[in-house]
Each structure stands twice: as C-alpha cells, then as structure tokens.
Amino acid sequence: MTQPPILAVERLVKHFPTKSGLVRAVDDITFDVSTGDTLGLVGESGSGKTTTAQCVLGIYPPTSGQILFEGRPIGVAFNRREKELKRKIRIVFQDPGSSLNPKRTIKQILSVPLQVHGIGLARERLALMSRLLEMVELPPTEYLYKYPQAIGGGEKQMVAIARALATNPRFIVLDEPTSALDVSVQGKIINLLLRLGNELELTYLFITHDLSLMRNVATRVAIMYLGKLCEIARTQEFFRTPLHPYTKMLLSSIPVVTDEEESLKPAKIVSKGEIPSPVNVPSGCSFHLRCPERMPICLESDPEMRVLDTGHLIRCHLYSP
Amino acid sequence: MDPLLAINDLYVGFRVFEGHLRVLNGVWLDVREGERVGLVGETGCGKTTTVKSILRVLPTPPARITGGRILYHGKDILKMTRRQTAMLRRHELTAIFQDPLQSLNPVFTIGTQLRDIVKDSAIGRGHRLSRRQIESRCLEALRVTGMPDPERIMTNYPAQLSGGMRQRVCIAEALSTNARLMLADEPTTNLDVTIQDQILRKLDELVEQQGVSVVMITHSMGVVRDLTQRVNIMYAGTIVESGPTRVLLESPMHPYTQGLMASVPKLTGEGISEGIPGRIPNYLDPPSGCRFHPRCEHRMEICETSAPPFYEPDEGHRVACYLYRGTP
Numbered sequence: 001m002t003q004p005p006i007l008a009v010e011r012l013v014k015h016f017p018t019k020s021g022l023v024r025a026v027d028d029i030t031f032d033v034s035t036g037d038t039l040g041l042v043g044e045s046g047s048g049k050t051t052t053a054q055c056v057l058g059i060y061p062p063t064s065g066q067i068l069f070e071g072r073p074i075g076v077a078f079n080r081r082e083k084e085l086k087r088k089i090r091i092v093f094q095d096p097g098s099s100l101n102p103k104r105t106i107k108q109i110l111s112v113p114l115q116v117h118g119i120g121l122a123r124e125r126l127a128l129m130s131r132l133l134e135m136v137e138l139p140p141t142e143y144l145y146k147y148p149q150a151i152g153g154g155e156k157q158m159v160a161i162a163r164a165l166a167t168n169p170r171f172i173v174l175d176e177p178t179s180a181l182d183v184s185v186q187g188k189i190i191n192l193l194l195r196l197g198n199e200l201e202l203t204y205l206f207i208t209h210d211l212s213l214m215r216n217v218a219t220r221v222a223i224m225y226l227g228k229l230c231e232i233a234r235t236q237e238f239f240r241t242p243l244h245p246y247t248k249m250l251l252s253s254i255p256v257v258t259d260e261e262e263s264l265k266p267a268k269i270v271s272k273g274e275i276p277s278p279v280n281v282p283s284g285c286s287f288h289l290r291c292p293e294r295m296p297i298c299l300e301s302d303p304e305m306r307v308l309d310t311g312h313l314i315r316c317h318l319y320s321p
Numbered sequence: 322m323d324p325l326l327a328i329n330d331l332y333v334g335f336r337v338f339e340g341h342l343r344v345l346n347g348v349w350l351d352v353r354e355g356e357r358v359g360l361v362g363e364t365g366c367g368k369t370t371t372v373k374s375i376l377r378v379l380p381t382p383p384a385r386i387t388g389g390r391i392l393y394h395g396k397d398i399l400k401m402t403r404r405q406t407a408m409l410r411r412h413e414l415t416a417i418f419q420d421p422l423q424s425l426n427p428v429f430t431i432g433t434q435l436r437d438i439v440k441d442s443a444i445g446r447g448h449r450l451s452r453r454q455i456e457s458r459c460l461e462a463l464r465v466t467g468m469p470d471p472e473r474i475m476t477n478y479p480a481q482l483s484g485g486m487r488q489r490v491c492i493a494e495a496l497s498t499n500a501r502l503m504l505a506d507e508p509t510t511n512l513d514v515t516i517q518d519q520i521l522r523k524l525d526e527l528v529e530q531q532g533v534s535v536v537m538i539t540h541s542m543g544v545v546r547d548l549t550q551r552v553n554i555m556y557a558g559t560i561v562e563s564g565p566t567r568v569l570l571e572s573p574m575h576p577y578t579q580g581l582m583a584s585v586p587k588l589t590g591e592g593i594s595e596g597i598p599g600r601i602p603n604y605l606d607p608p609s610g611c612r613f614h615p616r617c618e619h620r621m622e623i624c625e626t627s628a629p630p631f632y633e634p635d636e637g638h639r640v641a642c643y644l645y646r647g648t649p
Contacts, residue, residue: 044513152600153364182363182540187584187596209513213586216593239588253518254588255543257570261588270522271515274485 004071005032006171006203007056012065012075014051021279025051027227028065030305033171033220038197038204040218040235042211042250044275048227049207053173056205057091069171087117090164094176096156100148106133106159107144113166132162136192154185158192165196174206178213190217211254212261215239223247226286227278229305232313242266243314245291285317293318323395325534326352326375326502331389333370335604336382342604344370346558346612347628348389350536352502357528357535359545359566362555363581365601368538371555372504375536376414377406393502411445415500419507421487425479431490432475435459435497442498462497463490467523485516492520496527503528506538521548542585546570551637554578557602557612559628564638574640576617611642619644 014026026048033039043049055062058078067075074085093099100109110129114120120128130140136158148156157177164172174193178186194217197204206218214221215235222232223244231244242248248266256262273290276282282289288298297317305315333345345367352358362368373379375391377398391398393413398406418424426434439458443450450458463471466489479487488508495503508524509517525548528535537549545552545566553563554575562575573579583594599616602608608615614624623643632645 044515154600183584183586184363184581184597185600186586187593188598190586190593191595210586211514212588213593215588215590216586235590239590249515251588253514255514255517255521255541255547256588257542257546257582257585258587258589259571264588271518274483274516275513 004034005068006035006070007205008032008066008068009052009056010066010068012052012055012067013063014048014055014060015063018279024227024278024281026055026062027281029224029227029229031222031229031232033203033205035203036197036201037219038206038217040214040221041205041207041224042209042214042221043224044209046226046275046278047224048278049224050175052224053091053175053205053207057089057173058086083117087167088170089173090167090169090171091173091175092157092160092164092177095180096148096153096160097180099160100156102148105145105147106151109148109159110163110166113163117167119167128166132166133159135165135196136162138162152185153181154188157181157189161189161193161196165200168200169202171203171205174204176208177206179208179210186213193217211250212256223250226275226281228286228315229313230287230315234311237310237312239264241310241312243308243312243319244316245269245293245318246287249290249292324351324392325354325356325394326350326536327390327392328371328375329390329392331371331374331391332387333367333374333379334385334387336385337605340605343607344558344604345374346607348555348558349560349563349631350553352534352536354501355532355534356551357537357549359549359552360536360538360555361540361542361545361552363540363601366555367558368540368555369506370558372416372506372536372538375504376410376416377401378410408445411442412498413500414502414504415495415498416504416506417488417491417495417508419510421484421491422479424491425487427479429478430475431463431477431479431482432459435462435475435490435494438494439497446499458497462493465496465527466490466493467519468493484512485520488512488520489523492524492527496531496533499531501534503533503535504538505535507540509544510539510541517544524548542570542582554581557607558604559612559641561613561642562638562640564635564640568635568638574634574638574645575613575642576619576644577613 010030012026012029016023016025041049054060056067058081061077062075066073107129110132111125114125133140133143138158178189218235220234221238223230225246230246242251249269249271252265252269253271269292284300285298285302288294295317303315303317305313306319307313328348328350331345331348335342348371360368386399436455436459439455460471463474468474468489509520537545539545549566552566552569553560556577562578573582580597584596586593597616602612610626611624611629614620621643629641629643631639631641633639634645
C-alpha cells in the first residue's frame with residue numbers, strides 16, 4: 001500500500017453495559033481503509049458492523065482503542081468533534097424511509113447540511129442543491145419541492161446520498177444502503193455510488209451482509225463475527241482463496257443464480273448453529289461452536305490476527321505458524 | 322393429471338380513498354401434486370395478495386376479487402362458504418409468513434400454540450388424541466425442524482427465541498397439520514444467509530419426506546433456484562413468464578426477467594447492470610396494454626394497446642410478451 005490510510009482503526013473496543021451483562025458489541029478490532037478504497041464490512045446481524053460504523057462517525061465514543069482519520073485521532077463523541085471533521089465523514093443509512101424527515105421537502109432536507117456547515121451564500125444555495133440533485137441523476141425541477149413520501153424507495157436513497165454529498169465529504173459510511181431496496185433499483189444506486197466515488201475521489205466503508213454484492217463493489221472485504229474481524233483481504237484474493245472457516249460457510253450459504261457462480265463457491269460447508277449472544281461470548285475463538293474444523297486449541301485461546309504473504313489477514317488457528 | 326391448485330385469470334382490486342387499485346390483473350398459476358413452484362417478483366407486485374386470495378384471508382372490503390377462479394382439486398375456492406374455506410385452511414392448506422413474530426402469538430408459549438394446532442387438526446380428521454399423544458407429536462414436530470432441546474422450547478414464549486428459531490417453530494406448526502399444499506411467503510427474507518441456508522435445507526428435506534406441494538414466494542432468484550422445479554415471474558399483478566426453474570434462469574425471455582437477472586449481483590464479479598429504469602406502476606391508474614411497457618426497452622406499438630397473451634416458444638416455458646409473437 002503506497003498511500004497512507006485515510007481511516008485507521010486500532011484495537012477498537014465498544015462495550016455496552018446492560019442489565020443482563022456486558023454486551024461486547026465490538027471487541028478489539030483493527031483495520032484501515034486507504035484513500036479511494038471501498039472496504040466491504042460483512043457480517044451477520046449482531047456481529048457489530050453497525051456499531052463499528054457508529055464509532056467511526058462518533059455516534060458512540062469507543063470504550064477503548066483509537067480511530068485515526070487522516071492521521072489524527074477522532075475517537076471522541078459526536079458533540080465534541082469539530083465541525084470540519086463532521087463535514088468530512090458522512091453516512092447514508094439503510095432505510096431512506098426513516099432517515100428522511102417526512103414533513104420536509106427535499107429542498108429543506110438538502111438545505112440543512114449546507115446551513116449547518118455554512119456552505120455557499122444563502123442566495124447560492126438553491127443552485128447548489130440543484131447541482132447535488134443532478135449529481136445523483138434526479139432532475140432538480142421535478143424533485144426539489146417534493147416530499148419523501150411522493151417518491152420511490154430508490155429515489156429516496158438517492159436524496160439521502162445527495163444529502164451526504166452536500167458537504168463535500170472525503171469519507172462516506174454506507175450502512176446497508178441497498179438492502180431495503182429491490183434488486184432492479186439496487187443496480188442503479190450501486191453504479192451511482194461507484195461513479196461518484198471515482199469522480200469525487202471518495203472513500204467508502206460499505207456495510208452489508210451481501211457477499212455477492214461486495215464481489216462487485218468492494219476493493220477489500222472484511223468479515224466480522226461476534227464483534228471481531230475474522231479475515232480481511234483484497235476482493236479478488238478474498239473470493240479466490242477464502243481462508244477462514246466462517247467465510248467459507250458464508251460463501252457456501254449464498255443462494256446463487258447460475259452454474260458458473262456455483263462453481264466459484266467453496267465446497268459445500270453445511271452451516272450450523274447461530275451467532276451467539278454478544279453477552280456470553282464463547283471462550284477461546286468465538287466461532288468454535290459452529291466451526292467444522294474445530295481443534296482443541298480453539299476452545300482455549302483466541303487466535304491472533306496474522307498477515308500472510310499475499311497481504312491476506314486471517315485470524316484462525318488453522319493458519320498459525 | 323389435474324393440477325392440485327390452479328389459479329385462472331385472477332383479478333383482485335382494493336377500494337381506497339383515491340379510487341380503485343387494480344392490483345392483480347389476470348394471474349395464472351398451476352401447482353401439480355408434489356410439485357414445488359416459485360413465485361418471484363419485486364415489492365408491491367402482488368405476490369402476497371395472491372397468497373392471501375388463495376387462503377381467502379384478504380379483508381373484503383377493502384379488497385375485491387373481481388374475476389377469475391382458484392381451483393383446488395377442481396373446486397373453486399372463491400365460491401366456497403366460510404365454513405368450507407375454514408376447513409380448507411385447517412386441513413389442506415398451510416402457510417409460513419415472512420415475519421414469525423407476527424404469526425406467533427406473543428402471550429402464549431410455543432407449547433400452547435403448537436398443541437392447539439396438533440389437537441385441532443386431528444379432530445378435524447375425525448380422531449381425538451390423548452394428551453400424551455399430542456405432547457409427543459409436538460415434540461416430534463419441533464425435533465424434525467432441527468430444534469435443539471424441544472422440551473425447553475415448548476415452555477418458551479416467542480420473544481425468548483431468535484429469529485431463526487421462531488421460523489423453525491412456524492415450519493413445525495405448518496407441517497404438523499399434514500397439509501397438502503404449503504404457501505411459503507418469503508419465509509427466510511428476514512434471516513441471515515447462514516440461517517437461511519439451514520432453514521431452507523430443512524424445509525426442502527421435510528417437504529420431500531411428506532410429499533407436500535409448495536408455492537414458494539420470494540424476491541430472491543437464488544432461493545427459487547435451490548428449491549423449486551418451476552418458477553413464475555410476476556410483475557405488477559401479472560405473471561410475465563413461467564417455466565422450469567433452471568431453464569428460465571439460464572435463458573430468461575421476458576425483458577423484465579432479463580433485466581432482473583442482470584441486476585442480481587453475482588459472485589463472478591462482472592459488475593452490476595444499471596437495473597431497470599422507472600418503477601412499479603401506480604395501481605390506481607396502471608399502464609394500458611402490457612403493464613411493463615413504460616419500462617421496456619423493446620417496446621412496440623401493440624404493447625401500449627393490448628395485453629400480450631402467453632406464448633410458448635419452448636416446451637413448458639411460457640412468456641407473456643409480443644416479442645415472441647411468431648412462436649406458438
């Protein structure tokens with residue numbers, strides 16, 4: 001990697017104390033995202049993907065560990081962050097139906113970030129908003145004065161993207177931006193995001209549970225299980241030689257539509273069990289309960305993340321020296 | 322052989338404040354004995370309305386069934402009395418819905434709910450079971466769905482179980498009635514892929530054993546590929562294409578199906594197509610002729626004026642599109 005990472009997460013821990021015990025939502029994860037990359041963060045529900053994103057955004061301050069953005073630590077709560085930082089890191093949420101205020105017009109929705117960050121003079125803002133809508137391929141004259149309920153789910157998500165772009169950000173967290181949408185609409189959104197990413201040199205942290213989507217979108221893929229990262233690799237490498245047993249289980253569980261894809265899946269690993277509760281994390285490697293290749297050591301000690309020669313990061317005893 | 326279930330030219334509408342929503346617009350669907358049929362379409366295309374019409378659980382009003390027939394073993398479900406449809410639901414049909422939290426009663430334990438079903442379906446068949454028989458059948462029903470520790474599950478409330486477990490309970494309930502036809506309405510859409518894989522595999526196995534016919538409703542092409550023999554593609558209240566699953570997915574004919582297949586992200590990583598422009602029509606004022614024509618890139622004049630009939634270019638592979646006019 002020649003370019004320095006725009007985002008580096010080091011030993012990030014986020015625990016939530018609850019009545020039933022300590023919820024280990026994110027438990028000691030380390031990763032980085034280089035400028036211009038799209039990191040796909042993949043995992044099942046309850047694996048801590050969204051909590052990770054929310055720590056990056058500052059919605060939660062981390063319990064311990066560091067988050068570095070452009071080399072500077074940003075691991076503080078949202079209300080203590082400087083405005084400039086909030087301008088640079090933006091988010092697009094999963095469900096545009098609930099992330100857009102139903103009582104505001106699209107013009108009002110888009111004007112908020114412009115006002116907050118003091119972008120443009122008041123009289124220039126209409127033109128700025130029109131430009132934003134054009135960027136996401138919505139004709140401004142048609143959409144500026146509409147309410148979210150009057151437009152389709154895909155279009156709402158485009159408005160949400162336009163709102164994220166309003167402050168000219170460097171880094172956008174995409175929290176399952178297409179999982180509430182139909183596949184025929186998903187294609188459009190994804191292609192739009194990829195095009196904008198290229199044009200505006202954006203870096204994405206793309207959170208999803210859809211591995212086949214990541215195959216087409218991400219430049220690197222990270223797999224998360226129960227608050228920990230299992231495996232990180234470049235997309236090509238990742239899908240050519242998936243290493244972690246959990247990754248293999250995920251890949252072989254994906255329903256695919258052609259024979260050609262079927263041949264790309266690893267040999268059928270029958271998935272069993274469910275993700276345990278993050279309150280009672282199993283001892284040793286947290287995946288050992290469901291792992292088809294469990295060894296005695298997996299019950300006792302948690303493996304460390306290792307870097308293989310190919311740049312593939314893996315956290316599993318099978319690959320210990 | 323007569324099909325087990327045959328939907329012929331079904332029209333269903335909803336009366337709303339703004340007018341009349343014409344949702345189902347001539348749906349045709351056949352399910353043969355022991356066959357597994359997929360019904361695929363996007364949000365709002367009328368999949369669930371179709372299922373509810375079969376079960377006769379659509380609230381009327383606002384819904385209105387304005388035309389067509391639903392034949393079950395040759396008898397029209399739409400002409401049955403309330404009592405007859407209730408018997409049909411009790412013994413012949415069974416359903417699994419998308420959200421198990423809504424299909425399970427939150428204030429009764431799993432055991433209470435499952436025992437009722439087992440007891441009543443046996444009474445309907447004319448025999449009364451002893452308490453011990455009911456208990457053992459319930460435990461067996463849970464056990465075959467791969468549930469660990471069924472004795473404990475019986476005493477749990479739905480809220481104490483995970484999503485995958487709840488859906489297993491629903492499958493256990495659905496299969497414990499010994500029904501002939503199962504309507505599975507997006508049974509795994511809310512679940513993670515590894516859990517989806519487990520549930521579908523189990524369902525597949527159980528359906529195979531009991532010889533139940535299945536209508537699998539989903540928006541996932543991958544799921545129908547694994548589970549069904551024939552598939553019907555639905556768009557805006559009409560069936561646009563139907564055929565053997567593998568053949569249809571391999572070489573889709575209808576422009577809508579082609580667009581849909583191209584938009585599915587694939588593991589081969591060849592990128593994602595732009596999808597299909599536009600969106601599903603407003604049912605208050607649906608497009609004339611073929612309902613897909615405003616979004617279709619092969620639009621012809623005739624598409625705007627009249628709805629295409631089914632053509633059958635290949636044996637068993639039918640498509641409702643004027644592009645295939647020359648074929649039989």
